[in-house]
Amino acid sequence: MFGYVVMNRPEIKFKDYDLYRSFYCxxxxxxRERYGISGQITLTYDMTFVILLLSGLYxxxxxxxxxxxxVHPVRKQPVRKNKVTEYAADMNVFLAxxxxxxxxxxxxxxxxxxxxxxxxNKDKKAEALWKKxxxxxxKHLNEISAMEKAGExxxxxxxxxxxxxxxxxxxxxxxxxxxxxxxxxxxxxxFIYLMDAYDDVEKDLEKGNYNPFAxxxxxxxxxxxxxxxxxxxxxxxxxxxxxxxxxxxxxILRNILYSGVWCRFEAVSEQRTCLxxxxxxxxxxxxxxxx
Numbered sequence: 001m002f003g004y005v006v007m008n009r010p011e012i013k014f015k016d017y018d019l020y021r022s023f024y025c026x027x028x029x030x031x032r033e034r035y036g037i038s039g040q041i042t043l044t045y046d047m048t049f050v051i052l053l054l055s056g057l058y059x060x061x062x063x064x065x066x067x068x069x070x071v072h073p074v075r076k077q078p079v080r081k082n083k084v085t086e087y088a089a090d091m092n093v094f095l096a097x098x099x100x101x102x103x104x105x106x107x108x109x110x111x112x113x114x115x116x117x118x119x120x121n122k123d124k125k126a127e128a129l130w131k132k133x134x135x136x137x138x139k140h141l142n143e144i145s146a147m148e149k150a151g152e153x154x155x156x157x158x159x160x161x162x163x164x165x166x167x168x169x170x171x172x173x174x175x176x177x178x179x180x181x182x183x184x185x186x187x188x189x190x191f192i193y194l195m196d197a198y199d200d201v202e203k204d205l206e207k208g209n210y211n212p213f214a215x216x217x218x219x220x221x222x223x224x225x226x227x228x229x230x231x232x233x234x235x236x237x238x239x240x241x242x243x244x245x246x247x248x249x250x251x252i253l254r255n256i257l258y259s260g261v262w263c264r265f266e267a268v269s270e271q272r273t274c275l276x277x278x279x280x281x282x283x284x285x286x287x288x289x290x291x
Contacts, residue, residue: 002099002284004195005046005188007252008259016252018078022064023055024048024079029067035125037116039089042096046192047088049256053241054084054172056249057181082170090126091169094134097123099143105145133168140164148210155194155212155229163189177244184240191233191261198226199268223269234261 007020027048032040055062060083100116103109127134144161152158155261166189167182197204197212204211216222238257246253 002044002046002095004192004264005049005256005258006260006263007045008263012099012252012255012260014063016255019249020048020252021048021050021078022084023051023080025067025069025077026079027051027088027092028069029079029289030081030085031092034089035093035122039093039122041090043121044096049091049253050091051088051167052081052083052249052253053170053246055082056089056246057177058173059083059248060084073172087130087172090129090258093119094123094130094137096183098138102141102145136168137165137259140168143248150208153212153215155197156190157210159190159193160186162193164188165214166192180243181242184237184244187233187236189242191237193229194226194230195261195265198230201265223272227265227269230265 009017024043024045027045028040031043035042060078062082063158065079065081067079068074068076097116100113100119103151123201129175139145140161144158147158147161163186167185169189170181171178172181194212200209201211201213201217203209205214205217211217213222213226234257241253241257
């Protein structure tokens, strides 16, 4: 369920893109320093969004620097890190571990099993640092697992469980901004879960895996219905975002929330439309040949 909270690069200014990349590189460095190479591989754009959101809201002291890495061995890259980066790195490794465990249970991928073992002790470190928060997240992950095994068809119920996970991640501090962050995280989490299900529905049906859209997929107007649901989720998330007094990084955050999150939906929808057209013309051609 990673990779959906991204920026729309063609629509962002160069200076904002460079700023975004510096926080992304900062998270990469933090993962390497705290959890080694296996932790560094868990790097996601989604947690970069969390860093920008919480950094923009709380404005913690941010260290600026430059660094080389395996991806950029020659030219040093700008790097920004702060206390939120440390928190995001912990959450990133913790969630990556449980994602690997879930993939192993669902699809029996040996690569996921092997990677989960590499992360096992590292995820315990994150748990120890954030005991209360990780306990809540594990509880909801177990609820999702149980509902998926039971074949839950209520998309609001099961996506709401993942929403509660995201609200826990965004609620970094217990203060006056916590309610808005929780509501934003809840609806953003529901969006992520349903977007992931929409993205994977064909693959899940082919492999016999659980998907909340399994029954709706063959119905007419499926794509339009999913689009309306996702719009409602993001409308609520954006409503809560606009309540927050964020000035720093606001343009980048709005690019992600109002545009970037839809990049994958548009790509999947276009691919499906092309596939349907191809099947239609192939079937028509076969029909004409029989005549």
